[in-house]
Amino acid sequence: MTVRLKDIASDLNLSKMTISRVLRGQTDVSAATKARVLQRMKELNYRPNIAARSLRSGNTFSIGLVIPSLSDPFFTEVARGLVQTVRAAGYGLLISSSEEDPEIERFEIGLQLSRQVDALLVASVQESTEFFDDLGQQHVPMVFIGRKPPSFGAHFVGVRDQDIGYVAAAHLIQTGCHKVAYLRGPRTAAADLRYSGYRAALNDFNIPFRPALVIEACEADRHEYRRGVEAMCRLLTEKVRPDGVMCFSDLLAIGVIDAALNKNLKVPEDIAIVGCGNQPLIQSMKVSLSSVDLAGLEVGQRAAKLVLRILSSEKVASNRSLYVSPRIVVRDSS
Template identity: 30%
Template structure:
């Protein structure tokens, strides 16, 4: 009986390409698709997931442990992961850590017990013992969005440094000089790096980031509201509040409005992680957008490379600034 490897060899393509053709993935060129389908017909290949699992000890199943499925960024990421995996002949089992290390460990343990072929993780902390053991156990693993320093696992992530610098340049050009940040958890790489990118950009433009203008959030809306309340209670509040994720930005906006203040008339607001809702708020929110769909697709491809024994490198994508009207941009400004 012909195998998928036989089909790939006969058609002169990779096993991954055969999987894409069999799952009707749109990225395959027409001539390549025709060669694969011809090879399938000539060899009489019939996919059988159960038999394949028994022969290869593979389940064609990937695990995804996501930080917070209610966060629109992670919801979109999960959708792109599931779509790409399905197109390549894999299923995905998702666990929501809810930004809790204990839940993260629970899902990692459960997924590994279910004999998944590989694991995608957005770590919620600096590396619990179970997470470190899983990374070193030989189970194919890829970190996505966040990572654990010192652990030899490929990372698929976005670099927001240039986009944060573009935001600070934009705010400076609008006349803002007192800029504050609602930071993410210091235990996460994204939490730390967004603060450092912000601090570095402010320094470039001759602006300071005093301790009173840094507030520790947890990537949840309530923390955005709490930190914003502290900023607004200062004798000299900031001109701009930059929230290091979308949910904290929405919490910040809630607090500003609860005090009867206006965005951007009384205080400007910007966010990391653009979401579709931001164009519908009043005013629409200036934000840094990540290529979330491509992030998820690239993470799946990297993980399947590891599952199928190929060399995998880390992937770094670029974020971009989307300007709207929440920072005092002129009426009629377009992204």
Template identity: 30%
Template sequence: MPTIYQVAERAGVSLSTVSRVLNGKASVNRELRERVEKAVKELNYRPNSVARSLANSRTDSVGVLVSELNAPFFGDLMRAIELRLRAAGKHVIITVGRDCLETEKDAVEFLIGRNCDALIMHTEALSDEYLLKLNQSKLPIALVNRQVEGLSEACTTLDNEKGGYLATRHLLELGHKNIAYISGPIEKRDAKLRLKGHKRALSEAGIPANSELILEGNYTEEDGKLGLLELMARDLPFSALVCANDWIASGAISCARDLGMSLPHDLSIAGFDDVVFAHHVYPRLTTVSNPVANMAEMSAKYILNKVYGQPSEITLNFEPELIVRESTVRYEG
């Protein structure tokens, strides 16, 4: 098995130069870096990860905390992080918080116990104060779709209020005036902001928000099905429905079709997130983009820069976009 000494000898450089190249340091000039990389390839050298960890007090692993595993949203998030970190020679350890304070705290303790060099988190339950204290404990953190005062450089965010506004404004522009809404859990920041955007669009159009046309859900397909039935049982007219995510919208579409509705002519439906199945439901779903993969990748880049000295350009604030498909149509009533 080739050693680092043989790599240095083959490349004609010092051991410290080989070490800096293997650890991704930017302080090595291009010619020397290429010589080391060529020697590594020719010798089929594999760095000893344990030795590297002892040498630089790092494990080359990053902890990732997500709310769930069974949703395309979090699949896209984890994939983007893993791809970016793996390309940089780092590995991820993933755990789940389920939006529960104690479970999220336990997950963080688990990752700390695995000697992760940093944490990337999509968290709702952990308080700002807890996150600030965690970051101050010399364990760098990055937050996906969360803004914490004092951690602005570590936070990627989406303008959720604008996203909710865009969906409802689109329906208003199509002539709809009676627009129902199924939100996510109101205690969640993104759900609260999306509903706020919905109400702003109505207000700008001179239409008061009717609380009887607003339901709170839990971001599930079942909420879309039961929510549509509940709204119809209230016997109030509505020609369009905005859903706080695509799962809710998918459930509403399924329920509407089971009831014999002709979509979108009997009911226009819009979602939020633009997950993969939004292209495949019938009719194809009008929705608002949520670039979670881009936000997650930026969080990974931030950690690579902060912890491993691998600089790259980072974007922290993201804008949603309306994606118009066939589930919404001009109101002719």
């Protein structure tokens, strides 16, 4: 026998409107009531009739997500946070990858819109706002996550990249490092902001800035691990050798650790090392890597809650930006 919305309402002595609010993820329902409703739905194996709901409301109860890479651990966590949150509100998530290609991103966004998604979340690789300016006529709520085109007014949820650089450098300094090197990533706005955070931490802790301790390490045609190895070998030939190294990514940092060990240096006694991304693989290394966690799960959860508020017609300030704080996860390397 098919379980209907009114059956759940009758069982719990609640109105159908309250049950509907829970399904839509609205925030004007108490946590206790929400828990009761979701538990009863689980017990009765309730499945919303999406087709009927779509006919009544004109919505598809689907949300589109376009990310640069399906293999990037940060965006994997973002997607997990999104799914966990929108599922409880009766929405499905349609995920596609732009493969770090602006043209593919434009195609995937068009495909998502053709599926009549109710909202769209994008981690954009576009270098200009022209494409999104044209999209403004679609009237589909859009939220940028992690990345967004520069100087474009839209909702955004992410982490301040300057804070990422600051947290990593400050941690090394607080552990006793006074000659902190930085292996920069690609020449992007995000990488430049992390570098600014590194410089700000040096300044706040009265640590002299040494240009020779900043290595570009951004050759796109070479694997990140190999770049880390080679950059560390270069640093060890400098007149002033670093006692701490922060890296744009975990893979760079893994290369740095291996290069240091191959030179018979002790980590962290001789040199402390911090990465960025907190990827799962770094915990099983010979020297587990300290890393800045980019809070992808929380970014996804907060982006989902923002989208659900917009879809439920709650009043949301225009072009709202929500920032999640990065945190250092301390392990053996520091």
